Amino acid sequence: MTRAERTYPRIIELDIPGITLAGNPLNDPSERRIPVYLPPSYDGKKRFPVIYLLAGFASTGASFMNFSFGRQSVPEMAAALIAEGKMQETIMVMPDCMTRYGGSQYVDSAATGNYETYLVDELVPCIDRTLCTLAARKHRALAGKSSGGFGALRLAMKHPDQFAAIACHSGDMCFELCYKPNFPAAAKILEHYQGSIANFLGAYENALKKPQKEFALLDLIAMAAAYSPDSGKVAPENMRLPFNPYTCEPISEIWNEWLSFDPVEMIEHEEYRDALRSLDLLFLDCGTLDEYNLQFGNRIFSAKAERYAIAHRYEEFMDSHSNTSYRFNVSLPALSAVIAE
Template sequence: MTERTPQPYMTFPAVDGHTLEHNPLGDPAVRHVPVFLPPSYDGRKRFGVIFLLSGFAGTGSSFLNYRFGRPTLPEQMAGLMRQGLMDEALIVMPDCMTMYGGSQYVDSTATGPYETYLTEELVPFIDRHFATLPHAANRAVAGKSSGGFAALRLAMRHPGLFGAAACHSGDMNFELSYRSSFPAAARILEKYNGSLSAFFTAWQQADKKPSSEFPLIDMMAMAACYSPDPSQTPPENMRLPFSPETCDLVEDVWQEWLGFDPLTMIEEEHYAEALRNLRLLYLDCGSFDEYHLQFGHRKFSARARELDIPHRYEEFPDTHGDTSYRYSVSLPLLAGVVSSEPG
């Protein structure tokens, strides 16, 4: 068996997340954040930064996982940089995991202030401790699935923080992508007599998490992010957007969810303007995405054209999972932007 070499140019600083202290789920406030350092990094020359956000049920360390026949993301990027196919840049892989499987990188009274942690603590931490170009023009945010949703949302909400963004198969068009999962989640909840507590206890205790019950843990996590209920204690501290008995929409809760949908957000002029001012906006999606995200991405791209938002949208013949090879398309584009002076 071929012996594998250590991950290239990696460091793992401990970041004290003061905003995460006393979060409702008791999740750690101190996070070890993987940071990829470009091959020529010596602490003197300054580089642009890409914040790379993992999808639901993943975290920064997930990008370091080895799979047979495929390089890890750091190996992938180091190879491109050594071959001169990608400008050198730092790549920061945040840890925003929660007990529910993810934070969607939003501030929530049910999980914690993860958007604030990322934008007001982690970004300044990286600029203080590494040789970066500490300007929005030299900082990008990217991700896939929940991470892609977050990259797009953060670019809209923090125009003075990020100068470029890439969204791979990001959550959007909630009417199609999320609503189609409501019946499956309701059927699972019925097995536990409608009790989220009973379900979550069984989920936590299971040595092997049943994949057939993933739709409900996913729905719980999304509800905790989009429609938290601070009057309840975990794991009941959220409001589901549907009636467990009939699967009918709970309209006021659903409207809260739609407020997070990038297709809703782009209709607000200040968010559209933030996207117009990006140096690069890149989106892609698999044409056979199981969550129907390709349709939302097509709608988003069409609306962006109508609103005169420069962007690049690509589709590729694949599904939702196992598409990390697409980072070889987006990250070199982002690195080229964050490594240069604004034109």
């Protein structure tokens, strides 16, 4: 794609107060600047459906706008699809749910803050008040990749009254396969820092170039903060790891807390199955070469959904976990068609 061929979408930025996030345990900013894509015919009068795009771990909504040579950003992709008549005009909101630990998993946590409540009870109403939206569940969708895909799927199960359609791209699921394999690598890194999360985070945050080999520990710290917070401790030690750092043995009590967030476990509960059945579109996909074994988790989830008569669309493609935002060119047209009706 040449420079002349790029489509430059209309992007605005909204400052959202973040009342829900005020006083969060990590002292992360409560006010967040949110990028929003406005469709071509947006004129402040006509109303449009809304897709909320949830970023993956260690990313914010602004990452959807990242320039990459030879590849469209997600807003550019949407603008091109609309121009080609392949996608209905929609507003796209790209939330910022970043934390000091690299992400929130879009859950309420005593270790990071109430990001689930922020999204559902504060951000969505704020967008509906500020922009010309079709402010009803049937005109609202969620989409995301990796942690964002997990967030989209879980929020749909937890808040069926808010969202009518979702797309989960390579979303975290089957924690036994996607998180547990990282326990030994994380334990080795933590041992290097004398078992101190504070020592690790201090070094990681001060490094001008973040050591990629230590990302496994950062990832598990963020997951522990989301799934097994410890309100009795202060940051950055305010979470409980699901394994013994010395022996690397899983700690069943804590691990079971993690599993309560796992979509392949959540789908075993009738209330969540009912929520999924209420969706007008449930779209999932994953690369067959995913480094985090998410293709297996997605296959398990899809098989369970089929067993429980939950209508869904599941696709696989030949690729790994990274740099697969091009898959939004499949989900965005499908989501927009559903929520524009």
